[in-house]
Amino acid sequence: MKKLMFQSVALAALTFSLTATSCGDPGTDTPQDSVPVDTLGGFETTTTEDVVRVPSPSDIFEFMKTLGPKKGDGNLLNPVSNEKNYTSKKSQALNLGVYSADLLYASTFEVTDKVGSYFGICMRMGTTLQVATGLSEKDQERINKANGNADSLVAVGNDLYLATFSNLEANDRGPELAIMLAGGWIESMYLSAAMVNDFEKDKEAANKIAEQDLSLHNLIEFMTKYESNEDVASVLLQVKELDVLFDAVGTTAKEDPTQEDGKRMKIGGGEKKDITKDQFDAIQKKIGEIRKSFVEAK
Amino acid sequence: MKKVFSIVMIAVLMSLHINLASQLPCSNYHRQAGCSLASEDGFRYNSQSRSGLFARGTTSKLKAIFYSGFDYCISICPDASLGTDIQFTLSDAADGSIIYDNATDSKALSMEFSCETTRNMFITVIIPGGAAKGQSQDGACLGILIEQMVTPKVGF
Numbered sequence: 001m002k003k004l005m006f007q008s009v010a011l012a013a014l015t016f017s018l019t020a021t022s023c024g025d026p027g028t029d030t031p032q033d034s035v036p037v038d039t040l041g042g043f044e045t046t047t048t049e050d051v052v053r054v055p056s057p058s059d060i061f062e063f064m065k066t067l068g069p070k071k072g073d074g075n076l077l078n079p080v081s082n083e084k085n086y087t088s089k090k091s092q093a094l095n096l097g098v099y100s101a102d103l104l105y106a107s108t109f110e111v112t113d114k115v116g117s118y119f120g121i122c123m124r125m126g127t128t129l130q131v132a133t134g135l136s137e138k139d140q141e142r143i144n145k146a147n148g149n150a151d152s153l154v155a156v157g158n159d160l161y162l163a164t165f166s167n168l169e170a171n172d173r174g175p176e177l178a179i180m181l182a183g184g185w186i187e188s189m190y191l192s193a194a195m196v197n198d199f200e201k202d203k204e205a206a207n208k209i210a211e212q213d214l215s216l217h218n219l220i221e222f223m224t225k226y227e228s229n230e231d232v233a234s235v236l237l238q239v240k241e242l243d244v245l246f247d248a249v250g251t252t253a254k255e256d257p258t259q260e261d262g263k264r265m266k267i268g269g270g271e272k273k274d275i276t277k278d279q280f281d282a283i284q285k286k287i288g289e290i291r292k293s294f295v296e297a298k
Numbered sequence: 299m300k301k302v303f304s305i306v307m308i309a310v311l312m313s314l315h316i317n318l319a320s321q322l323p324c325s326n327y328h329r330q331a332g333c334s335l336a337s338e339d340g341f342r343y344n345s346q347s348r349s350g351l352f353a354r355g356t357t358s359k360l361k362a363i364f365y366s367g368f369d370y371c372i373s374i375c376p377d378a379s380l381g382t383d384i385q386f387t388l389s390d391a392a393d394g395s396i397i398y399d400n401a402t403d404s405k406a407l408s409m410e411f412s413c414e415t416t417r418n419m420f421i422t423v424i425i426p427g428g429a430a431k432g433q434s435q436d437g438a439c440l441g442i443l444i445e446q447m448v449t450p451k452v453g454f
Contacts, residue, residue: 046356053346053362066367170325211416215363256414263337270415
């Protein structure tokens with residue numbers, strides 16, 4: 001009887017594990033969420049559900065770095081000592097995102113003495129969340145051998161972030177991915193906003209922050225797919241409050257036409273942001289509040 | 299003892315789905331050598347790239363952010379079984395206006411551009427053909443590789 005019971009439980013577990021890989025996040029590896037089927041000339045045509053992407057912390061930091069070379073401030077990072085506090089799945093996913101952003105900030109803005117420890121935290125938290133990144137101690141050695149070379153450090157940090165992202169995505173772990181993305185996005189904004197020291201002098205940087213409203217919209221769209229999960233829903237509520245502040249920023253329509261420039265097209269048009277000091281202060285304050293709730297989560 | 303063995307077995311089986319899924323053939327199709335069709339060196343991988351399983355007759359859209367101050371290269375890498383007659387367009391996510399259509403560019407599978415302002419855009423991929431009504435067909439991998447580089451400064 002016991003043997004039969006064990007076999008039944010094991011079979012159920014196997015069935016679940018196979019089912020979990022074959023449904024969920026649209027467009028991962030199966031056109032499974034393709035829904036509308038039309039017929040055209042006797043052939044069936046299918047339109048898959050839109051896939052929404054959110055720039056990684058590295059993309060965001062590279063964008064900020066176009067303002068010129070800058071040295072980062074290691075004191076802004078979420079302290080290593082907080083790692084032990086993250087005991088719930090939600091706080092672990094949030095802070096895997098936060099620490100990943102910290103790692104990429106340290107790599108991009110040459111806070112080289114912090115890179116090794118933040119890489120280690122991301123690896124450990126990935127293991128805790130059962131994310132198989134395929135990275136190992138050899139990659140930690142790559143950091144040691146990088147010897148302060150910013151490009152190499154960014155490459156290792158990116159490999160870890162992308163491996164984590166891909167693994168969660170490929171395994172249909174949408175809610176955890178959504179929470180991790182939110183953690184990474186908020187930390188990236190927190191660290192980027194800190195680059196604005198004097199609003200008038202740093203207005204270009206402030207407007208670059210304001211331009212992140214589009215990536216915030218994509219983050220919200222991505223998270224909304226998983227809002228039936230209560231952890232996602234609670235974080236989504238927070239980022240939506242921030243979205244209201246971003247939407248208040250004024251814009252100027254650009255009328256430049258799209259041009260061909262040899263092989264490369266110059267896409268004109270769109271909107272240029274024009275943020276005020278009050279708007280920036282409000283956004284920075286809200287980002288700080290959300291970030292505090294993330295890093296202090298248990 | 300049997301109880302411990304049962305728990306271990308269940309844990310192993312439960313973890314199977316992670317390993318199985320991570321081995322799905324398409325997930326990193328865009329990272330294979332030769333996918334990039336960039337016209338010059340210096341482009342770096344953008345994390346918004348994506349691959350998936352496609353069948354003939356499929357239309358798929360990917361929404362991504364493109365920052366001002368960067369040059370981008372988008373390369374479409376299809377499995378040979380999907381044919382070469384693949385259409386891809388770039389359109390504004392806000393108003394749907396078409397910015398680029400490879401139908402007017404000899405069905406090129408890559409394009410390079412820069413943006414005057416940061417934009418949220420759809421990359422739409424259309425695989426022509428399809429299964430006859432009521433028949434199923436096999437899928438094949440297709441990758442959308444996005445690469446970027448800081449726009450080089452012109453002049454002194």
